[in-house]
Amino acid sequence: MVAADASNKYVAALRRQRTGFAFVLIISGVISVLMLTGSIYMLQVYDRVLSSGSVVTLMGLFAIVIVLYLFFGLFDLLRQRMLSRIGTRLECDLGRSGFFAQLQAKQGGNADGSDPLRHLSGIGQFLSGPTAGNLFDLPFVPVFLAVLFLVHPVLGFIVVGGAVVAGGVAWLAGFIARRWQEQRNHGAARQSEFATEALRNSEAVVAMGMQNNLAMHWQAMQLESLKTHQNAAQGSEILASFSKTFRILLQSSILTVGAVLVLREQISPGMIIASSVLSGRVLAPIDQAIGQWRAIAQTLFAHRALMGFFEDTKDQDGNIDLPKPSGRLTVTSLTKFAAGASATRQELLLQSVSFNLEPGDGLGVIGKSAAGKSILARLLVGAWQPDRGEVRLDGAGFDKWPVGAIGRHIGYLPQSVTLLPGTIGQNIARFDPHATDGDIVAAAQLANVHDLILRLPNGYATRVGGAFGLPLSGGQIQRIALARAVIFKPALIVLDEPNAHLDGAGDTALEDAITQLRAAGSTVIVMAHRPSAIAAVNKILILDQGRMTKFGDKDKILGPPPQAQKPPVRQQLSNHARQG
Template identity: 90%
Template structure:
């Protein structure tokens, strides 16, 4: 059963941490009181010990100070560990949801610019650092101010004035940082994406001598990002330097005013040093906040981005896990616009495509390049969302299934095939821990790749994808991806150019696989340029510039052949594939 009601998972996870934050706040209050130890100790030393000359009194006071500082260190450690655990809990609670939501958001590149996992990691690291603890000291600044007012109202007013100046500096620093933070993050994301894509296509880049050009382009992006970073840092650096200087000057001012008050016999000599320490404690949290404002601004930005992201990625209410579909497919007025389309300018990629298939049907989709075959494939499997129309499997649209549930019953072989970092066995199994060795081998045999895998040194345990690279050719990768698509014999299987890298033997194996899948009741759709890919289908759909021009039985559209594999039939299929 899916979630009973739509919810912002990030907001819920934060609410679950409220007891932890409350505990940290209480500990911070205790720490703030213990911070008065130094001031009170100085006051007692100057006013009691020096005037009485009692070593016993000094040792007694020092013993008390040692115990209090031990408690101070214990509570400070406890606060840091508690904040670190809160950050870890947030990552644990939201890591899987963030990963799934990010994948979901990539459909049609919707919200694709947000990286929730990176933002979660940033917030967790912030909570584990010293800055978060310093922020919890801010609410207790009035405690030190109150003590200063008790010592003398004039001293309290001076420090209040200093706190106001420091606070205004912090607000200005925050405004400057927020102004540039979003631009900096966007630039850094574009720079990282460009570098990752370049590395992913290293062979092409080196083969065509593009590395110097790409390095120059990346450096241009880097310089723009660094310029934004410097613009954001310049103002906060000036304000941080001003705040530090002002804080030192204020402490000297406190000593000067305190000396005047001692001369007028309004306070004791010990209160001068105590007041100086207290004024430092009042301004220290503000000063530290200004010095760490960039980290604070990044965390605030990440917090707002996560709130917005998870608000858009709320669970759909009321969805239940439906039984495995039989494969009955109904496509109605399927339409897709190009990215960036507006109400006045809408470039159509696919227009009003409608057809239906029964379980066991095989459909061959043919047409010229850019006719819309790959776009139709993505829409049929739910990788993209249509702008108009709908796709229904056994009468249910994709939005009627819990997220990820319908995917178990769909097999998809994209035109551009990549394998995920892991073993060949894990890739074929779709990383499903419940897939048995028998399931994996059966899928590999169906895709005619079992013997090839066994010839590899590590067999099904061979590492592919990621930093380990791949010991496989393009055709071998495509056949392994075909095995991944057909494992468990899904109800709907969509193959986009499945024989693009196959030889004659591979074509024959593909035809046999499609025949077996259809015999098992699977609905198979094949996007094809080469006629051999549609030899085992019974229906044909012809696309031309995103429009469906013909749909029906293959024998009626292409003409019934006298012999299944005669040369005229192959030539006729080839002509239709080229002409659309």
């Protein structure tokens, strides 16, 4: 179990619900007392009503029973609603933080497959169901045992023995469930991830006829997951059946022993029925816990996962909001290993890259495929975290900023671009509610995509992304994503293959945009294959197999740009003749 650190947001959210859980516990105590109504009523009927033959006494007792059961139903409803509200409040308190932390945890391909949103939903559903209420009955089992001991110690000891056996069965059921739970969850996560990625690439899948192959592969994963689930279920089902049978047998044993005690005149006849009901109430919460152990085990797994997840993704809320950076970039010994790799040369993705840029500088990063350009881009914007080295903007590492605050000062155009489900305006604005229409239009004009957007059916309100968005070409998506990267004119802008889907006019517009951004003081870094992408930069960095081989002024590394050659004399005379 992870230590209950106060800075863990999940722990803090649970602590805020302590009052609610305390009220639920108090209500459960009242419910437990009201559950004695049936036993006491049976005792009074057999010992008083039947011996006296008084119908008036019977009606009076029955009226009291009706009132008590009405209160029982009211308190049971109140408990269920309170638990449901607690689950809802937990999801509300942690939903945004969980989503945010999950995005943070996916950086660098080092995520462990944790899904806090699914775990939160599972805990909320558990608290809204009947099983959670039954668990709150467990602390009050000693109340029923105490009443049984008051009836007769022999009956109490029999039920204690039965409770010990039932508790042992419950522990064994939990042990069996935990044995398979983690495997089942990891298998389900892999299965879900494969299905999601297959759907995301559905066009290529259909075009290349991969549907049947992928369906067979997914089914194999499904069968493995179902096999694990079945293995976990078999033991729990056997133990649940045993527990139910044992409870019924124990109640019959109570009746038998009670009858013997009546014959010996140690208890009254009414106590036989009352004792049978009480023994059932003692074992019922344990029996229900065994029957729902898979749900309980799943909830415990989710609880532990959330504890660990929020422990590993603590943010820097204590950091102060630093001034807007000017764009001075310092990169020192930036190194990245392959996921799960050790520090060996063969597993290095990027090795000891260092350079400095001043505000207004433009850097072109060139190199062959797999040279490390995209990895460097992700590290420069904080999308991935380096294994060694650091990136500083105006002298401050990204971790010195409040979480999310640095992002407004960074623009990033990834190599593989997708738009989120929403309007074009929302995508350009980065879904920032504080972005004005002027900011959005200015960014679109800077990316030379304003006129293109106006030609769409609903202009900036056109919905894109997802299954219901308007299909756009690769070039249109890239230019809209470029507008998203340059909105607010960030201090640092990193463009990874920004002209991969652009035509000649798009290349010219990109060059103009980089020129304007540099003139405004932004530091622009361009990862490029095509020379046109680095026409507007003043510095060059060459990568080769993850290592920086050259860095400096573009003219010194690539040479001065070629001068326009004069046409031959014969061609000049021909031109003059045409002009004349």
